[in-house]
Amino acid sequence: MNMRSGIAAYDTWQMGRVTVMDAVVAVASKPGVMAHGGADAPAGMLAEAVAARLPSAVGVRSLHLGSGNGLVPAVAQAVGFAPLAFDRYSANAEATKRSLLASAPQGEHDGQPSPAVFHAACVNPHVEAGSCELATIRIPTDKLGVQLAVVEAFRALAVGGRCLLAGANDEGAKPAARLLEQLFGAARLEDQHSGCRMLSAVKTREAPGDEALTHIRWLDGDAFTEQPVVAGGTSFVLATRPGVFSWEHLDEASGILADLMRVDDGESVLDLGCGAGVLGVVAARLTPTGSVCMLDADADAIRCAQRTARLAECSNVDVRASDVCRAVAERTFDVVVSNPPFHLGKGTDLAIPRAFIEQAHARLHRGGRLYLVANRTLPYERLIAEVFGEVRTAHDGRRFKVIGGVRRA
Template identity: 55%
Template sequence: MNAYRQWLVASVQVGGCSLSVATKPGVLAHGTTDVAAFMLAEAVARRGVAGAPCRSVHLHSGNGLVAAVAGQAGYAVQAYDRYLPNVEATRRTLEASGGAAPRVAHGVLATADMPSGGADLVTIRIPTDRLGVQMAIAEAYRCLAVGGVCLLAGGNDEGVKPAARWLERVFGGVRLDAQHSGHRLLSAVRRAGEPADPAALASPWMNPDHMRATSVSLGAGEFTQYSRPGVFSWEHLDEATAMLAETARIAPGESVLDLGAGGGALGVVAARATQTGRVLLLDADADAVRCAARTVIGAGVHHVEVRASDAGEAVGDARFDVVVTNPPFHVGKATDLAVPRAFIEDSHAHLVPGGRLYLVANRTLPYERWISDCFGTVRTVHDGRRFKVLGATR
């Protein structure tokens, strides 16, 4: 079995709860201890549930540890994560650990299926982007009933101190419950009446359909790329993607697979180059999938499909003439080179004989050996000051 897709299960004890936590490469904190998640889990275990059934919402659920503890404590669990590997890890962890039947969703916000005031507890394992933290706190306030509690944890190097200030701005009070190994656990209670600062909840990003529109001139013409906070390079077209778009050679009629499509710019360029060939865009990020779909529709290219996928998993048995990719190599703040290696292996698996891979990467990343292992040879298509485009033929 491909090592990237080999699931591992670890037995974990938290606050008297016995859990089986699922993980694999690409899942947050794989191979390490997520201190923030353990702090949240221990706090949830201490709270328990008394009396009537209670509902908990878990934002940025990661491997599902916190949600599983909540399930064992008696909460009806709803868990959300924007990254597909984390969603699958949460689902597996909850199934293995028992508790009330959970809902696990691939998304940033709970807006679609959690009514305002419907939750008694919300936990946030903070993301590393500022706007992502602010959205999560606003979503927690929206979800919580009066008297409900928000628990938030993260590292000092992940922005937990600014998160504390935003939590106070929204809830009107925040308590430091614990700190350990450069991490902090915070709590806040939703009180009756208006939020402490209503303007803090007025962000347009709380509307899932609100997207940033960026005019892009790339390849054969101009189009608009749509994006949201947390999507890779969401505020502008990144230099590496532009370089890949200018150097990849796609002939009319060729089929193209874009692994890690982001906001969809490369997919539009590929669709215009192939004219009639099938183009499939894949990304693990729920918001990236929605943004890429809007980008390709707005660009008027109609032979393009966008799917959520962990690496190339959603391709199925299909084969393509060309694969283009700018593979991610961060999971949270950590570097995880198992992810780009999986992209390279999946590229080889889904190319027709004679099919071509075009991959762009930071010049310092050691992808040549992995490409050579899969394809036999590797060539440098373009060598820039910061980025390189590597090519290979199956």
């Protein structure tokens, strides 16, 4: 395999034309973007519903939570709305921005400000209360994330505004429907097929049906849970938020890797897919005169990792939002450590860990080391062998393995 061609394939954007009723839009995609290589039925339901709802005036604001590849906000833009789009994952946020720019009416994007796309998990403080006439929610897979999205949509909508919510049944669409009814007072099933459903609700008054839902502490973007942990022989406080990987406890696999990775003082370390910052803080403690860079695609993971590093008093840490290694494309490191994601929504996508392995190799100095932890059933040895020319195994346990390689050239 040509490694450079693999990296290029992951980083190459594709544009497709999609027709939804009378709206024709361009949708951007690449590996790592939601629904890449296929269609997302819930997003399709939302797009059709938006296309059928022409606004009473051009420029009416619409809010889109979980914007994915940008299909739904692009359709909203095509029928006259001024969309505000949010996604917590950097590749999705970039796809949405590209979709909106490519779908803008001919000439309208020239000299105009960039689309209102936010790489963020929280709407507040970016959107004023009562400022939107339409809100769409492509539900996330975690229960608290759904709850927060419904509450934020209610807050952003003006009285008379409509909320549309869609997701797969096995992602929690039925409980989400109950949440919608609790907050708005009533909800209606608009569509269901392919194991998915879409519901709608209208905001009929300023006060929500269930006041308790609006007092969830996580609506404050500065609210974190802080838990003491021990990893890699050092203790520190881990700051997390809902939706961040393993946010309620120290992930077993990361704990195993923290105990086994070798980092010498003075070395530079890249923590690729850092989550809340466990591996990065352990590395920073191991190389006090060196440096650690933590990267993650999840906007809230970045904020958690930054706080974890501050609480641990690690001044040699730099935390950045990044789609794999894009944010450090010009840098190289002595060590790369990673507990890479392999899920995209509910599915498994090996294009993501392949990109992690290829880009880790590209970011290592000659002689630099990769340490990667994974579920032992995942076929990462083949991927590492293709890129590094060898596989080194540091741990082969009942559930997890720690494997890697050394860059030779």
